Amino acid sequence: xxxxxxxxxxxxxxxxxxxxxxxxxxxxxxxxxxxxxxxxxxxxxxxxxxxxxxxxxxxxxxxxxxxxxxxxxxxxxxxxxxxxxxxxxxxxxxxxxxxxxxxxxxxxxxxxxxxxxxxxxxxxxxxxxxxxxxxxxxxxxxxxxxxxxxxxxxxxxxxxxxxxxxxxxxxxxxxxxxxxxxxxxxxxxxxxxxxxxxxxxxxxxxxxxxxxxxxxxxxxxxxxxxxxxxxxxxxxxxxxxxxxxxxxxxxxxxxxxxxxxxxxxxxxxxxxxxxxxxxxxxxxxxxxxxxxxxxxxxxxxxxxxxxxxxxxxxxxxxxxxxxxxxxxxxxxxxxxxxxxxxxxxxxxxxxxxxxxxxxxxxxxxxxxxxxxxxxxxxxxxxxxxxxxxxxxxxxxxxxxxxxxxxxxxxxxxxxxxxxxxxxxxxxxxxxxxxxxxxxx
Amino acid sequence: xxxxxxxxxxxxxxxxxxxxxxxxxxxxxxxxxxxxxxxxxxxxxxxxxxxxxxxxxxxxxxxxxxxxxxxxxxxxxxxxxxxxxxxxxxxxxxxxxxxxxxxxxxxxxxxxxxxxxxxxxxxxxxxxxxxxxxxxxxxxxxxxxxxxxxxxxxxxxxxxxxxxxxxxxxxxxxxxxxxxxxxxxxxxxxxxxxxxxxxxxxxxxxxxxxxxxxxxxxxxxxxxxxx
Numbered sequence: 001x002x003x004x005x006x007x008x009x010x011x012x013x014x015x016x017x018x019x020x021x022x023x024x025x026x027x028x029x030x031x032x033x034x035x036x037x038x039x040x041x042x043x044x045x046x047x048x049x050x051x052x053x054x055x056x057x058x059x060x061x062x063x064x065x066x067x068x069x070x071x072x073x074x075x076x077x078x079x080x081x082x083x084x085x086x087x088x089x090x091x092x093x094x095x096x097x098x099x100x101x102x103x104x105x106x107x108x109x110x111x112x113x114x115x116x117x118x119x120x121x122x123x124x125x126x127x128x129x130x131x132x133x134x135x136x137x138x139x140x141x142x143x144x145x146x147x148x149x150x151x152x153x154x155x156x157x158x159x160x161x162x163x164x165x166x167x168x169x170x171x172x173x174x175x176x177x178x179x180x181x182x183x184x185x186x187x188x189x190x191x192x193x194x195x196x197x198x199x200x201x202x203x204x205x206x207x208x209x210x211x212x213x214x215x216x217x218x219x220x221x222x223x224x225x226x227x228x229x230x231x232x233x234x235x236x237x238x239x240x241x242x243x244x245x246x247x248x249x250x251x252x253x254x255x256x257x258x259x260x261x262x263x264x265x266x267x268x269x270x271x272x273x274x275x276x277x278x279x280x281x282x283x284x285x286x287x288x289x290x291x292x293x294x295x296x297x298x299x300x301x302x303x304x305x306x307x308x309x310x311x312x313x314x315x316x317x318x319x320x321x322x323x324x325x326x327x328x329x330x331x332x333x334x335x336x337x338x339x340x341x342x343x344x345x346x347x348x349x350x351x352x353x354x355x356x357x358x359x360x361x362x363x364x365x366x367x368x369x370x371x372x373x374x375x376x377x378x379x380x381x382x383x384x385x386x387x388x389x390x391x392x393x394x395x396x397x398x399x400x401x402x403x404x405x406x407x408x409x410x411x412x413x414x415x416x417x418x419x420x421x422x423x424x425x426x427x428x429x430x431x432x433x434x435x436x437x438x439x440x
Numbered sequence: 441x442x443x444x445x446x447x448x449x450x451x452x453x454x455x456x457x458x459x460x461x462x463x464x465x466x467x468x469x470x471x472x473x474x475x476x477x478x479x480x481x482x483x484x485x486x487x488x489x490x491x492x493x494x495x496x497x498x499x500x501x502x503x504x505x506x507x508x509x510x511x512x513x514x515x516x517x518x519x520x521x522x523x524x525x526x527x528x529x530x531x532x533x534x535x536x537x538x539x540x541x542x543x544x545x546x547x548x549x550x551x552x553x554x555x556x557x558x559x560x561x562x563x564x565x566x567x568x569x570x571x572x573x574x575x576x577x578x579x580x581x582x583x584x585x586x587x588x589x590x591x592x593x594x595x596x597x598x599x600x601x602x603x604x605x606x607x608x609x610x611x612x613x614x615x616x617x618x619x620x621x622x623x624x625x626x627x628x629x630x631x632x633x634x635x636x637x638x639x640x641x642x643x644x645x646x647x648x649x650x651x652x653x654x655x656x657x658x659x660x661x662x663x664x665x666x667x
Contacts, residue, residue, distance in 0.1 A: 041557075044550045048538040346534045347551070349495055350595075351523025353516065356551040435490055435497070438530075 018405040025412035029419040033366060036426075042359040045347075049340055049364050056336060057368060060329045064372025067325035068414060069379025071318030072407035076384045078311050080401020081391060082304050085111075088223030088397050089296040091162050094279050096120070096128050097268040099292045102299045109268045110296050111397070112150050112224040114142045114198065122263030124291055128271060129256065131285060133278035136161055139245075139258070139266035141236035144194040145202050149184050150228045151194045151212075153236030155255040158270055162221055169216030174254055175235035175244075178212045181228045182220040183396075190214045194231075194239065210239045222398030237264050319414060326369065326418040333365050334425045344429055345437035354430050361429040365422035373415050380407060443471035443635030444506035444525060444602040446492070451501035453484070453491050462488045464501075464660040467653065471506075471602075474629060474636035476646040479655035485639040488655060489605050492637060493526055494518035505603065523552060527596030527634075529625075531608035533588040535595075537581040541573050544580055545594035552599075560598050567594035571624055586617035590624060597628055604629055606638040610645055622648060 009017065037043075050057050089110050097105045098118035107113040120139075129137040138158035144151040156171040159179050169188050172179055180186050191213045196206030212231060220226055232254045234244040242264035246253045271293075273279040279295070286293035337344070344357050384401050391399045448467040455461045462484035469475055477485050490496040492503060494510045495518075503510040505525065513521065522528075535544045545564035549557035565575050571590040580591055589609065596604055609625060610618035622645050629636045638645060646652055654661045 039553070041550045044543070045536065045539075048536045048543075051538045342534065343536060346530075347547075348519065349493065349522070349528055350548060351519045351521070351526070351599075352548075352551040353519055433497075434495055438490075438495075438534075439486075440532075 015405075018409070022405070022408055022412050025409055025416055028416040029366075029412075032419055032423070033363075036355075036359045036362045036423075040353075040356045040359050042356065042363045045360050046363045046367055049343070049360070050367060053336060053339060056332075060332060060368050061372045061375060063325055063329055064322075064369060065375035065379050067322045068373055068376025068411060069383050071322050071414075072376065072380035072403060072410055073383030073387060075311070075315055075318060075410060076380065076401045076403050076407050077387045077391065077399070078307070078314060079404070079406070080384070080388055080399045081397070082307065083401075084222065084392075084397045084399040085300060086297065086304075088221070088225075089300050091221065091223075092270060092296045093273060094271040094282055094293060094295055095268050096124075096271055096282075096286045096291055096293045098124075099290070102292065102294045103303070105268060105292070105294070106296050106299045108142070109140060109270070110223070111395075112142070112152065112228060114150070117267045119265030119267055120269060120291065121265055122258070122260030125258060125263055125266065125269060126260040128269050128282075128286065128291075129258075131282055133274045134271060134282065135274050136270070136272035137256070138270045139233050139263075140268055140270065141233045141266060143198075144196055144207065144236065144239070145198045146192045146194050146229055147185075148199075149181070150198065150224075151178075151236070152225075152228050152230050153233035154230055154270075155233060157255060159218065159230050161270075161272060162225060163218035165219065166216045167219045169214070171216055172230070172232055172254065173215075174252065175232055175238055176210075176212055177215045178229050178231045179216040179218055180214050181218055181226040181230070183226040184214075184217075184229055186214045186229070188214055188217065192229075194229075207239045210235070220398075222400075224396035226398075227396045233266070315410065319410065319417075322414050323417060323421075326372075326414075327421065329368070329372075330365065330418070330421055330425055333368070333422075334428055337361060337425055337429045338432075341429070341432050341437040342440050345432070345434045348434050349438055358426045358430055361426040362419075362422055365425055366419050369415060369418050369422060373411050377403065377411060441525070441600050441602045442633040443473070445469070445471050446506075446603075446635065446637075447502070447504040448492070449502045449504075451491065451499065451503060453487050453496050454498045454500075460658060462491065462655065462658045462660075464488065467660055469635055469637065471635055472630075472633040473651065474626065474638070474649045475651045475653055476649035477637065477639045477653050477655055478641065478646055483655045484658040485655045486607050488660070489607050489637065489639050493522055493528065493605050495522075523548065523599060525602045527599065527601035527604045529589075529592055529596045529604065529606035529609045531611045533585075533592040533612070535580050535588055535591060538579055540575070540577055541568050541580055541583070541587075541591045541594070542575045544591050545598050547595055548599045559600075563600060564594055564598040567597055567628075570628075584617075585613050586620065589613060589617075589621050593621070593624060593628070597632075597634075600632075602635060604634050604636045604638075606636070606640075608640055608642075609638060610640065610642045615644075618642060619644060 092110050095109050098120050108115050138155045141153035191211050193211050194207050195202035195204040237244045243262040245258040245263050247259045273282055283293040347357050380403055388399045388401045446469040448464050451464040453462040479485050491499045545568055546561045549560040568575055573590055610621050
């Protein structure tokens with residue numbers, strides 16, 4: 001494309017670009033329709049043909065709608081999942097952990113999928129917290145749960161950073177207090193005892209005596225942290241028989257500063273820097289032999305990049321599936337055309353030009369395709385909502401997918417491609433012998 | 441449009457394997473004349489009718505309508521000729537069941553030019569009124585056989601053709617309805633001076649034609665004139 005056109009294109013508003021792409025994708029269908037119907041009024045007869053075999057036609061429309069709907073529903077879902085995972089990670093600026101797999105740590109720290117990872121010791125924590133421009137350095141501790149909800153130890157400052165103002169109650173101020181995630185069913189004032197471990201293997205009796213009361217509730221974050229119960233990191237260390245991060249004379253303290261001498265270790269430290277450049281400086285500073293620093297957004301972006309290829313394959317497969325279904329439907333149309341071959345023969349006997357008969361059959365097929373595509377939009381909308389809810393329920397990541405321009409483009413491309421394919425049954429209808437069809 | 445003169449000579453319609461389906465050495469029909477074609481089933485009556493409409497493939501010889509040689513025309517020209525000059529009536533009406541009487545009678549308006557469409561619609565409406573059908577919103581699927589055939593007749597005449605070709609127009613009707621159909625057909629055709637060629641087994645219809653032609657074993661034979 002010449003630079004001047006490229007510049008002009010890039011100067012357009014994104015929605016205008018999308019609208020123009022949509023128009024371009026629909027253009028073959030519209031132009032075909034204009035050329036095919038020019039000078040005639042075939043739509044006078046199309047409702048009659050559709051009504052005549054309405055149940056068969058309805059099945060055809062439903063087949064197209066389901067294939068289109070599922071295709072666009074899945075692509076919208078994939079985008080929604082990317083956006084959801086990105087949104088869930090956006091409060092986690094920089095994570096510092098012991099060297100290992102960034103992805104494992106991302107899953108553990110951001111998406112609360114705990115795994116055995118090496119711990120950072122007190123000296124490492126001290127270096128992080130003492131670094132320039134660090135405004136927040138929160139250790140986390142995990143491994144306990146209650147009724148399926150992970151119990152995560154952290155600092156009050158990190159809870160505020162994650163949630164903003166609480167929607168209910170107050171921050172925890174001592175061991176034995178907890179702040180519930182927005183989706184946790186425990187009410188304010190409810191008491192529970194954390195179980196050791198997660199899932200079916202959780203040991204409910206391991207921490208007997210460590211009763212905890214809910215004193216606050218976070219606002220929704222759209223992340224798995226909504227289903228977590230946040231307690232002082234000191235409480236988690238204590239129930240596991242470890243030092244609680246503070247010298248004995250300050251053992252009742254909650255939150256930083258922690259004493260490196262009494263710091264039992266943490267799988268990760270959530271770091272928030274005062275500025276963006278400071279974040280990069282910190283990442284560089286803590287990428288060492290003994291520590292690993294990474295931006296969750298960057299790791300996620302790499303993962304999404306990898307998924308991008310999958311996405312393209314998914315889109316292609318969605319189109320191929322839709323085209324195959326439509327090819328099947330068009331084959332069915334060729335058969336169906338035989339059912340009203342007598343009517344088409346009548347038109348030719350009455351002197352209708354071949355192009356008129358061609359336009360009637362094409363418009364008939366185009367109506368089914370157009371109807372199927374429009375219904376497919378509705379199916380896609382509903383499927384997207386259902387899939388979003390299901391994925392959100394299963395992953396705890398808020399997936400709020402909806403149909404958008406990419407799906408509209410996909411449908412427009414599908415409509416144009418299949419309306420061009422619909423020229424085939426229209427052509428085949430003309431090859432039928434008029435007299436034989438007239439005689440029935 | 442007044443009727444056209446028909447001159448057929450050395451006409452032969454062949455079917456599969458080169459078998460001759462119909463042969464007519466000579467047939468002449470004057471403008472405004474009504475002739476009946478009769479013969480046993482399978483003798484080739486309908487084949488002859490379709491050949492006269494330019495629909496029958498593998499037709500040789502000469503079919504001359506008012507100086508225009510039909511068999512020299514291409515398919516598109518023949519379609520145009522039928523659109524402008526021919527009205528067809530079929531035994532089983534061949535209507536679009538889901539359309540109204542007007543929709544069926546003015547069917548040609550869907551594929552002729554905008555300039556031609558309006559007169560077609562006007563004539564269709566007038567014919568339906570004249571035939572007692574009216575232009576109501578009912579679909580023809582609820583019509584009786586007689587009503588359907590009158591709609592088919594209105595469709596055949598809506599383009600004001602010079603020639604009416606009718607294939608067993610009364611075969612699907614009871615006697616009373618068939619007689620009324622014959623009255624309507626002949627009234628409209630004679631009133632406008634159209635040329636009518638009707639294939640029929642119906643003696644009531646054949647008796648009221650100006651002339652009868654027999655088709656026996658694919659060959660035409662002039663029948664006796666009707667007074």
